[in-house]
Amino acid sequence: MADYAKLIDKQVTNAFKKTVSLQEEVIFNLKKGESFDFGTGQPSFDSETPVRVKVLVIKTSSKNEVVKKQLLMERIADLDVYDSVTMSSGEWKIGEILQDTGHNQIVEVSRG
């Protein structure tokens, strides 16, 4: 079982190396310690940590003035709707985790 995990890790790394010219370095802004503040009626957070990651944009779509992108990337644990990602095109909201293999993820982000 461990051998398969190593093999998958290696292949994912190889696949990323082959697409290096298409990758974009982005910054995920990860908010931790989410709670709900009943005084303000808003979610609140203990901290925000920037994480620099290389991603491959595999799909871009637009509907009703909302632009969505699908990002293929190495897995970041605990991504949620309160996090955001800063790309060359600006700040994008985290949407659905479309696929999570445990090694890599396809994450949908949106703006608009």
Add this chain to the structure above:
Amino acid sequence: MGKYSEGLFDVYHVFDTQAYKEENIKTFPSSFEGDKGAPPFLRFTVVPGGPPLNAASTSGVLLVEIFTAWGAGPTPANQIADILDKHLQRKTVGRTQFFLSSADKQERDKEDKVLARMFYSIPFAHFGVTI
């Protein structure tokens, strides 16, 4: 602040009191996506769907989903329902009055099989002031 927000913040106020915090029951509004930790925890929704008395008033129901660990039996959820009664039933908070509660049967949660879910509901009326 309009009648819907006022009623909602009266509910928030119940869960923000020191007396309720001392019950140590994690409580979140619907659509809050943050980490809820281990059960038990509560998720509530304010449904202002009842008939209003005037333009500044609303009535409706406060729905509370009580999540406990599946396999622990119905006792924890019913104990939490009793705690909710202590803080809500026949109480007036701000300009919102809560009436008599009811609870539904406990079921295994469809989205997360390690959780049991029981619905607790209590009707309310929010009395706004017309000018």
